[in-house]
Amino acid sequence: MSAQRIMIASGKGGTGKSTVAVLLGARLAAHGYKTLLIELDSGLRSVDIIAGVCGKTVYDIEDVLCGRCEGAKAVVESPFYKGLSVISAPYEGGVVRPEALARLAAAMDPFFDFLLLDTAAGMGAPFEAAAGICPAALLVLTPDPVALRDGRIVADRLLKNGDKSLRLVMNRVSPKSFGASVRDLDECIDTVAVQLAAVFPESAALAGAAGGQAIPAGDAAFTAADNLARRLLGQRVPLAVR
Numbered sequence: 422m423s424a425q426r427i428m429i430a431s432g433k434g435g436t437g438k439s440t441v442a443v444l445l446g447a448r449l450a451a452h453g454y455k456t457l458l459i460e461l462d463s464g465l466r467s468v469d470i471i472a473g474v475c476g477k478t479v480y481d482i483e484d485v486l487c488g489r490c491e492g493a494k495a496v497v498e499s500p501f502y503k504g505l506s507v508i509s510a511p512y513e514g515g516v517v518r519p520e521a522l523a524r525l526a527a528a529m530d531p532f533f534d535f536l537l538l539d540t541a542a543g544m545g546a547p548f549e550a551a552a553g554i555c556p557a558a559l560l561v562l563t564p565d566p567v568a569l570r571d572g573r574i575v576a577d578r579l580l581k582n583g584d585k586s587l588r589l590v591m592n593r594v595s596p597k598s599f600g601a602s603v604r605d606l607d608e609c610i611d612t613v614a615v616q617l618a619a620v621f622p623e624s625a626a627l628a629g630a631a632g633g634q635a636i637p638a639g640d641a642a643f644t645a646a647d648n649l650a651r652r653l654l655g656q657r658v659p660l661a662v663r
Contacts, residue, residue, distance in 0.1 A: 423530040424457070427537050427653070428551040428558045430579070432571025434465075434542035437592040438561040440631045441621060442539040443471040443505070444642070445559075448650035450504030454534035457496065459508045459525070461540050461547035463515030468539060470633040473501035474509065482508050483515035485525055492525045501635040506533075519550040526554050543571075544578055552579060557586040560615060564591060564598040569612040576615050588618035590649065595623040619649035620660050 429442040439462070446456040459482060460468040469475040480495040485508065492508070499505040526536055538551040552558070558579050562572040572589075579585050591609055599605050610617050621627065626640040636643050648658045 424533040424536045425653075426526060426555040426557065427535065428548075428555040429537060429539045429561060430548060430551075430558055430575055431542050431561050431568075432573075432575045433568050436542075436561050436563045436568055437621070437627070437631065438542070439467045439539050440471055440627065441559075441561045441590055441592055441646070442537055443468060443499075443502075444630060444636060444646035445649055445653075446472075446505045446535070446537050447499070447502035447636075448647045449535050449653070450502055451647075452650060452654065453504075454654075455504055455506075455532070456535040456537060457506045457508065457529055457533045458537045458539060460510040461517050461522075461538060461551060463510045463513075463517065463541070463547070465541070466510045466512055467631075468507055469509045471630055472499040472505065472507045473633060473635065474499055474507050475633065478507075478509045481511045481515075482517075483511040486516075486518050486521040488521075492528050496529075517547040517550045519546075519553050522550045523554050544575060548575075552585070556584070557588075559588055559590050559618065560613065561590045561592055562609070562613065563593050564603050564606070564609050566602050569603065569609055572613045572615075576613050587615050589613055589615040590619045590621065591617065592621040593623045593627070594620050598623075617660065618652055619645055621645045 431438040446458045449456045474497045541547040562568045627642040630636045
């Protein structure tokens with residue numbers, strides 16, 4: 422049985438895409454689904470810190486894609502989140518080769534229930550390579566005009582061929598997010614023209630997760646990640662917006 426493949430994308434950088442990807446993978450794993458998160462943001466590596474595998478990786482995605490090692494040798498299980506495994510991006514350099522990425526995904530499919538591909542911001546080579554092999558995508562944005570405008574461009578590109586399931590994840594949302602520039606969540610949805618799947622509130626725990634701290638159960642961001650995972654699993658759950 423093949424894994425479900427989902428790419429995690431954004432428009433501009435700084436939307437918290439990688440943090441959301443790790444937390445989503447952690448909650449899918451917590452529900453009993455073996456999950457592999459593949460980081461494609463070469464040169465701007467962060468997933469290893471967020472997932473707690475920093476210093477534990479020997480090989481990275483560049484080693485795999487250029488043939489220096491088999492994919493299995495680059496897989497590292499998160500010590501923070503049982504059942505979540507990671508293939509990290511290199512610290513610098515590296516090129517995401519579409520054909521090589523497709524081969525890696527095919528090789529990993531039988532061993533995992535979900536493959537999450539954390540792309541680089543924008544629509545460069547990592548984005549295009551992931552889009553070519555993932556039937557589903559999550560677009561992670563923050564409620565600011567630039568992120569929303571760029572997110573609409575990315576959404577239009579992903580939906581161009583009409584063959585991809587795309588959902589919106591709004592991150593770092595608080596009452597202070599809205600005002601003259603962006604009125605409310607409805608404006609976010611209307612601007613991007615994508616169905617909303619999750620809302621992650623701004624929280625100290627969310628910031629801590631980006632700094633390499635496991636997010637505690639009961640935190641609002643934990644609940645948002647869990648609800649997103651459950652929605653992807655076909656359950657009917659609320660958005661958990663405070």
